[in-house]
Amino acid sequence: MNRIAIIDDSEINRVLFGALVGKLGLCHAELFRDPVDGLAWCLAHAPDLIVVDYMMPDMDGIEFISRLRASPGMEDVPVLMITASDDRGVRHEALRRGASDFLTKPVDHVEFSTRVRNMLALSNGRRKLADRAAWLAEEVAKATEAVHAREQELLIRMSRAAEFRDPETGAHILRMAHYSRLIAEELGLPDDDCRQIFQASPMHDIGKIGIPDHILLKPGRLTLEEFEVMKRHAQIGHELLKGSASMILQAAATIAVSHHERFDGVGYPCGVVGEAIPLYGRVVAVADVFDALTSTRPYKPAWSLDEAAAYLRDQSAAHFDPACVDAFFSRWDAVQQIHAQYRDEVGKGG
Template sequence: MNVVIVDDTPTNLALMRMLIQRLDGCQPIPFADSGSGLDWCLENDPDLVIVDYMMPKLDGLEFIRHVRREPRHDSLPILMVTADHQKSVRYAALDEGGVDFLNKPVDRMEFLARVRNMLALRRSQRALADRATWLAEEVRRAVAEIHDRERETIVRLARAAECRDPETGTHILRMAHYAQRIAVQMGLPADFAEMLLHAAPMHDVGKLGTPDHILLKPGRHSPEEFEIMKQHTQIGYEILRESSSHAIQLAASIALHHHEKFDGSGYPRGLAKEAIPIEGRIVAVADVFDALTSARPYKRAWSLDEARDYLSENRGTHFDPACVDAFLAVWDEVLEIRVRYVDEVEPASAPEPDDGQ
């Protein structure tokens, strides 16, 4: 343990240094100049400081005051060396953060006893700090395990929906990353953007409840079929909404709101503008863009320029303008995501493109 000794009297400094050397596991670090001793303490982590009161330039009270200003030294044991009659100095030292006192002239037995007590205090402090660090790490691991299980649940539900939907798994990955990048560009909190990345893949989990003859129908649906198709938003919400997981609660909101339109013409509730939760507005842009630019058995893939034009033309009607602007502002990242999560096999080209709705 590092014991700093600050005293401008050479004999006192030599005596205290010799006594510290007699204690197992202790390293004396002596300073005859208080300024140099203070600089060392501020740059390092002593276990105990022994400081004289009467010193030129920087006395013991000022020394303690400066040391206590360093947050990591708020509990550092500090012994001040004073004369017996200097009670006012002792009171002032206590106010500044001194812990104990040594009398002049220094008595060897008293010195060793007080130093041992202060070092025992320091060991206890360190043990508590180590325990707190260990507990914090255990809590972090436990929370990480919970998050991992939540994400596994999300992935499995998304895959279950995938099995019944002609959309590919890479579509889900692309649109989730688009959504995250939109959120970051809009200045939303980083933890929200990260949660959005993991929640967005469940946007169409409600299609688990859509009949096959409607879900897998090539081409456009009849008005009656489309009314049934629209129910997947409410079904997805009902599947997810009662979870205690914040990520799955976010996914429930996305499932319900990602087909709402900024002008109020969407479904299932016909919400408009800021009445649509921000996660729904973001995923609407990400989902439609990737649906437009992806080939399906019933449609050809739109070009990137066509899809960009569609977003721009429907900015303020279908889409939140702020979300469209954020998406276009990270265009280079959009292209990188498309390359990273490319479909292994593109379906054959076919008739008219649509907007994925």
């Protein structure tokens, strides 16, 4: 049912136009003598068409159209203005303010019905296009979300590929990803950055697939020569991930090469100092080290949460970006929940 608002101070015109609208079928006319009342109704109900007289007390047709168009959502409602004036200036001003079409008094019944029918057809067509556009946007959003889900699944599976050669577990990957997102959120990073850090951080150690077993799986302390080989995993991970069109893989490449850098500049592989270290790497460094400390490894027992917390605080501004450390402890309750929720499987290192 099309709703048509008719605003005219003449009762005869209101009755006439209302009767003509009724004959069109599937149309309902709302009649208003007062343009202020008519405008208020139109703003509240968004009619399919507005028929408004030019000469009215308190508010003429041009002022009515101006106020209508200035209201959000009223930019495209078709407006048919009825005028007894042949003044081109009036018509030009009405068009400038947003009138869609005109009829001149005395109004021809056939012309009125035809204009109204045509304007409703255009209005309905525009609405269908808008609905179609909204549907397409929704479908695109669904498809995009599906792509993101598949991409995230691939990232997790690739991350766990290193797990078969590394004593770390899938639970470590989940914990440090959640810790990383907490830090990013507390730093006030945009939602897209928080999501990218969460999705990309599990790839931080993918380069370990290129480290020989006798070094990667050694239960004791590495020699200086062995540690130099181990450090290559950061660059290997970057080489594996760089150059992708995927924003997630680009972020993962940055994290892989930078999460072992230290704020004081004595980290690896490049010895970058302070805020010159990519922010994603600074965020993940805190999350990764905290989880490594609180997890069991073949070469060490797990530290308590308090011991690991003390280490992070002690190494703030040395190993870690102080802002990231502060952000981590600002969400300490959530950190403890994540630690408890994602536990290592029995029989595996953490």
